Amino acid sequence: MTKHIEGNNTWQIGGKTLSSRLLIGSALYPSPANMEDAIRISGAQIVTVSLRRQAAGEGKGNPFWDIIKSLGIEVLPNTAGSHSAKEAITTAQMAREVFGTNWVKLEVIGDQYNLQPDPFETVKAAEVLVKEGFEVFPYTTDDLVVAKRLADVGCKIIMPWGSMIGSGKGLMNPDNLMAIRKQFPELQLVVDAGIGKPSHAAQAMELGYDGVLLNSAIALAQDPVKMADAFRLAVEAGRLGYEAGVMKEREFASPSTPTVGTPFWHQFN
Amino acid sequence: MIKVSVNGEVKELEENLNVDQMIEALEYKVKGFAVAVNTTFVPIAKYDKTIIKEGDTIDILAPVQGG
Numbered sequence: 286m287t288k289h290i291e292g293n294n295t296w297q298i299g300g301k302t303l304s305s306r307l308l309i310g311s312a313l314y315p316s317p318a319n320m321e322d323a324i325r326i327s328g329a330q331i332v333t334v335s336l337r338r339q340a341a342g343e344g345k346g347n348p349f350w351d352i353i354k355s356l357g358i359e360v361l362p363n364t365a366g367s368h369s370a371k372e373a374i375t376t377a378q379m380a381r382e383v384f385g386t387n388w389v390k391l392e393v394i395g396d397q398y399n400l401q402p403d404p405f406e407t408v409k410a411a412e413v414l415v416k417e418g419f420e421v422f423p424y425t426t427d428d429l430v431v432a433k434r435l436a437d438v439g440c441k442i443i444m445p446w447g448s449m450i451g452s453g454k455g456l457m458n459p460d461n462l463m464a465i466r467k468q469f470p471e472l473q474l475v476v477d478a479g480i481g482k483p484s485h486a487a488q489a490m491e492l493g494y495d496g497v498l499l500n501s502a503i504a505l506a507q508d509p510v511k512m513a514d515a516f517r518l519a520v521e522a523g524r525l526g527y528e529a530g531v532m533k534e535r536e537f538a539s540p541s542t543p544t545v546g547t548p549f550w551h552q553f554n
Numbered sequence: 555m556i557k558v559s560v561n562g563e564v565k566e567l568e569e570n571l572n573v574d575q576m577i578e579a580l581e582y583k584v585k586g587f588a589v590a591v592n593t594t595f596v597p598i599a600k601y602d603k604t605i606i607k608e609g610d611t612i613d614i615l616a617p618v619q620g621g
Contacts, residue, residue: 310621320619335620338561338613341582350586350617363620371593378595379588379615450621500621 296495298442298473299388299420301359303330306490307520308361308475309513310500311353319509321352327503327513331359333390335366336380361422363390368403370410377414389414390444390477390498391423400450404431408438415439424477427461429468436469443469444477444498447489451501453481456488466493483512483519490523491531556608573601576612584616 295302309329314320324332334353353360362380367373370393377389391410395403402425411421415438423435427445435443445465448454456462457479466474476489477498486497497520506512555566560580567579573589573596589596590613596604606612 310619312619312621314619333620335618336588336615337618339584339587339616339618340561341580341584341614347585347617349619353617365620375590375593375595376615378597379590382588382595382597383586383615383617 296473298331298475298495299359299422303359304328305330305517305520306496306524307486307516308333308477308496308498309503310498311349312500313504314509315504317349317352320504321356323503323509323513324356324358326510326517328517329358331361331498332356333361333363333498333500334384335363336376336383337366359388360384360386361388361390362386363424364392364410365394367393367410368395368406369393370406370413373406373410374413377410377419378417381419387418388420388422391421402426402446404428404434407431408434411435411440412438422475427458427465429461429464432465432469436472440472442473442475444475446478447476447485448479450478452479453502453505454479455481455485456492459488459492462489462494463492483515486516487519487523487526490520491526493527496520556606558606558609559611561612561614567606571606573604573606576606577601577614580614582614584614587614587616589614 294304305328307327307329308331309324309327310333311320362384364373364376367376373391373393380389381387393403393406393410394400407423407425411423414421421440422442422444423440424444425431432443445462448457473495475496475498476494480486480499480502489497503509503512503516556569558565558567591610
């Protein structure tokens, strides 16, 4: 009987030991019930959430937060919407109190058109937050030097983008992502943003990334729950492929069927 | 009375309210929130000592979906 080979089943991030390498967002789903089902079937053990203004009279409860709590998985609050280190730091501090975690997905946007992270403000905020005891998950570009600066200020996790947030374009610069992986074997690296298809997630994992964070690719699929399952499998497949060791590319064709004993070949003279 | 901005809207409050009293006066009922005054976080432990002043900008944030 064939037995499935399981990869290195657990990994460490932010002081936690987890088995799933898929980090999932909680936004943009067709309904709260659909979000809940998708998150559950994805097997993700980290879900991203946010903080926003809400009018004073908007009911006493918070059904969204009740669902997230009922999932029993790690919560990763983001600082989405921040345009300066100061805004991001304040949001992180507020999130720590509301969500009861020192984890923060640091997101400081530098351009409204492509939502590209501002590397200068991100590093500035990361330095302060690390000193304040936060476990910082910085969202950044695939720039090696920015990753280095984030590591220099104490980040143990770096989250380079695959491509623009919500674009679904996949990994625009796999070589850049690979360079970061090679430069920082000791850091936890997560591709965050731009993933559109399960194959994109598998590709990120095959590069040796420790995890993949995505939201739109699942929430905006025609069937988010089925897509969540697809991403669960893709992340597992990509990781297994990485652990198994991908063959080296060759410049020329090389037959896979043995040439010895090839029929209908006869030597004359 | 003083005028302050709460979550982007102008509100009138009694003078010398602390953050606890401000939340009560605003009848803010959303469960689980955090407060910033003039973009500086105010932890729960400092609610009673933080007095709201004329022209303050107050943000009260609660959990929502995020990516």
